[in-house]
Amino acid sequence: MKKPLSEPDLPMEAASVSDGTLRSLHGYQIKRAFNVIQSDLNRTLKPFKLRMITYTALILIVDNPGLRQSQLAEAMDIERPNLVVIIDELERRDLILRDRLPSDRRAYALKATLAGRRLCEKAVAAVQAHEERLLKGINPDALRTAMKVMQLIEANRHRET
Amino acid sequence: MKKPLSEPDLPMEAASVSDGTLRSLHGYQIKRAFNVIQSDLNRTLKPFKLRMITYTALILIVDNPGLRQSQLAEAMDIERPNLVVIIDELERRDLILRDRLPSDRRAYALKATLAGRRLCEKAVAAVQAHEERLLKGINPDALRTAMKVMQLIEANRHRET
DNA sequence: TATTGTTATACTCTATAACTATA
DNA sequence: TATAGTTATAGAGTATAACAATA
Known part of the structure; x- marks a missing residue:
């Protein structure tokens, strides 16, 4: 939606797209912002x-050494099966390791290796630069408000089937 | 992240996930909100x-009869190839039709059928209820601010490369 | 019985290259 | 040559059922 209203050189048949807010669909604006963030990130x-x-x-x-996979999946709000391949990938690269918990031999305690912590710190710096770029010109109060709204939306999740 | 801090009955080995904001990653909060919205919607x-x-x-x-597919794709911020299957689906259900433009026989003018307009109005009502539920308890000013922030993020999209 | 991690699988959304028919 | 729509395809995220090992 870069061009908000009518373009001068369009033939008569072509309509112009009504600007900005899709009626009754805040969700789509959030989707668009998320897609921009995700691809840039x-x-x-x-x-x-x-x-x-x-x-x-x-x-x-x-930041949370000793985390179990089930806890991490809940924290990331993804399903357990989907986390497995992510953990596999990080473990294969020796960025983290799976330690068996003596107290519960079904579970793993996830820990970052030194290499993992180092890569993480470098990545954090890059991500900070990314967020500065993407959030440039946005009033910090407005951003805080927006993040609070995102949390409230998440809290209003509809759980009944 | 429903349980913000430590759970009382965890064994010592298990760490608690640090609450809420992931350091330097506003994007993940937006992702989570979007996932909730998308699945509820x-x-x-x-x-x-x-x-x-x-x-x-x-x-x-x-809302914009006569729209071309390329315009619609741009308005929705998706790639043209991905729109084709969506239009196919709506057309197969006789909710919309593709009218050849006499002035440019490469393009189509997209128009909703009566059935399409009727289904749309019913869906809009349901979506309004959905958004009321999901946005319940959120200050309207805060919501407007949040939507403006989403637009600004979209506008800061990184285009090089 | 219930839970942790796992496998397999399916569906959706996204992105790109290459084609056709028109311009 | 450029553009509108299309085809084919690949990658990534998400969701569910079912299983083995352990509680």
């Missing part, structure tokens, strides 16, 4: 061979 | 056999 993370989802998993493991 | 649209993306295309065609 993935470009930023490419040199580290990380994606948004693997970066998120790595940073949570670095 | 798709559930809402299921009785109409629509999804977020087909609903969006339909409403834009209803």
